[in-house]
Amino acid sequence: SECVSLSPMMEAVPAPPESERVCVFGTGDMGRSLGLRLLQAGYGVVFGSRRPHSSSSLIPHGAQVLGHAAASQSAHLIFIAVQREHYDFLVPLANQLKGKVLVDLSNNLRKNQYPEANAEYLQSLVPGAEVVKGFNTLSAWSLQNGPSDANRQVYICGESVEAKQAVIAVAIKLGFSALDQGFLSVARELEDFPLQLFPQWRLPLRIAIGLSAAFFFYLLIRDIIYAYVTQSKDISFRIMVSLANKVCPIVSLIMLSLCYLPGVLASFLQLYRGTKYRRFPDWLDRWMLCRKQLGLLALGFAFLHVLYTLIIPIRYYVRFKATERTVSVIRENRTTQFDTTTAWRGDSYLSLGILGFGLYVLLGITSLPSVINTLSWREFSFIQSKLGHLTLLLCTAHTYLYGWNRFLSSSTYKWYTPPGYMLCLVLPSVVLLLKLLLITPCVDRTITRIRQGWERGADQ
Ligand code: HEM
Numbered sequence: 413s414e415c416v417s418l419s420p421m422m423e424a425v426p427a428p429p430e431s432e433r434v435c436v437f438g439t440g441d442m443g444r445s446l447g448l449r450l451l452q453a454g455y456g457v458v459f460g461s462r463r464p465h466s467s468s469s470l471i472p473h474g475a476q477v478l479g480h481a482a483a484s485q486s487a488h489l490i491f492i493a494v495q496r497e498h499y500d501f502l503v504p505l506a507n508q509l510k511g512k513v514l515v516d517l518s519n520n521l522r523k524n525q526y527p528e529a530n531a532e533y534l535q536s537l538v539p540g541a542e543v544v545k546g547f548n549t550l551s552a553w554s555l556q557n558g559p560s561d562a563n564r565q566v567y568i569c570g571e572s573v574e575a576k577q578a579v580i581a582v583a584i585k586l587g588f589s590a591l592d593q594g595f596l597s598v599a600r601e602l603e604d605f606p607l608q609l610f611p612q613w614r615l616p617l618r619i620a621i622g623l624s625a626a627f628f629f630y631l632l633i634r635d636i637i638y639a640y641v642t643q644s645k646d647i648s649f650r651i652m653v654s655l656a657n658k659v660c661p662i663v664s665l666i667m668l669s670l671c672y673l674p675g676v677l678a679s680f681l682q683l684y685r686g687t688k689y690r691r692f693p694d695w696l697d698r699w700m701l702c703r704k705q706l707g708l709l710a711l712g713f714a715f716l717h718v719l720y721t722l723i724i725p726i727r728y729y730v731r732f733k734a735t736e737r738t739v740s741v742i743r744e745n746r747t748t749q750f751d752t753t754t755a756w757r758g759d760s761y762l763s764l765g766i767l768g769f770g771l772y773v774l775l776g777i778t779s780l781p782s783v784i785n786t787l788s789w790r791e792f793s794f795i796q797s798k799l800g801h802l803t804l805l806l807c808t809a810h811t812y813l814y815g816w817n818r819f820l821s822s823s824t825y826k827w828y829t830p831p832g833y834m835l836c837l838v839l840p841s842v843v844l845l846l847k848l849l850l851i852t853p854c855v856d857r858t859i860t861r862i863r864q865g866w867e868r869g870a871d872q
Pocket of ligand 1: 658718831
């Protein structure tokens, strides 16, 4: 016989029936990890290999290795863990594979690498078999680590319902949850899936980088180049902390308002249209779908702002300035007055910042999937909407109080430009004003009716 690797223990146990046996073509990383997982789940595993004798040492204990033809005879379900370039070897096996379920696990290196999906190509090579695309979003690593430590979701598609059901049954027994995505024509999408790198993060990341760069250069000119040109003072060291501690909170506040702007716009659109039964424009849909990522990035920037603020007292520059002031007060024998207004102002803006940051963190935590799962829809929307707008309000108030009455003095507008904190107040102020309009009783009543299905003009 071609059989080479039956472990002594397995020899004593009768071979499992065909329904409990699965075949894996390919003894690479993916094939071996899958085989191991199948064995652990209680399946009998038969590997199909070009050179059964030389690959036997690599395969998991308890599995059998046979030549492709013999292996395919022993099971109804065959996982094809082979790269697409090597699919040719299946052509001479077409007869043996008739009626079998072939699971195509393959992935490509880039999009549009081949004219048709790998699974469709496989189906064309072996027309008599039932090809199911699936499991390709898993890595060998996640197969080995077990379902507790990796993504549990697998996607499958294929023409035959029975074939898909057989594959789903195996997936469930391995501890995965399987999602049937439809016919084999979806295979291409499933094959592109692992090639995407954090697709929902792309736009928010671009916004964050764009805003950071724009404000960095704006503040560089206003703070550092201005001092150099007008007073010949080199204060470029401020780039490291002072400038960073402006760019971070500014970007954070703008991105936080970008989280809440689309919801407000959507409400106004519904008000204007007088119905909820029309689709939002695509750009608004896409924008709403990346709110979580926008918010989490904004939280990251707020966190940096807090860290930068915490180190202010230990900065050499700050300590030097403070000592210098004290020394000059003593030298000149002056007395200084404690100003209660300044104390109130300072404490108030810091306290609002802290409260805002506290709620910000709560928003971040409640956007994690494991936490969302413990919340009802009402609880989730309460936190994300009501507390979200409150967070925006607190952070905006923090910034207004920080600015205080500086907008009155002309020295604030270096080269006739407004400081960064003023610019970054525009968007949150607009969002908060629009939100305020939306929660006035008469507007709120109309919005609620529209959300309950009422349509303007429909009842006439
Ligand atoms: C400015 C403290 C949270 C937004 C400042 C400043 C301090 C401060 C000391 C003045 C910095 C300077 O003199 O250069 C804090 C503390 C916070 C906190 C202690 C919480 C623990 C937040 C949060 C936001 C925020 C959550 C919202 C995004 C801002 C903005 C400025 C600012 C926009 C003006 C930056 C500029 O100078 O242009 N904050 N903050 N802060 N903070 Fe906060």
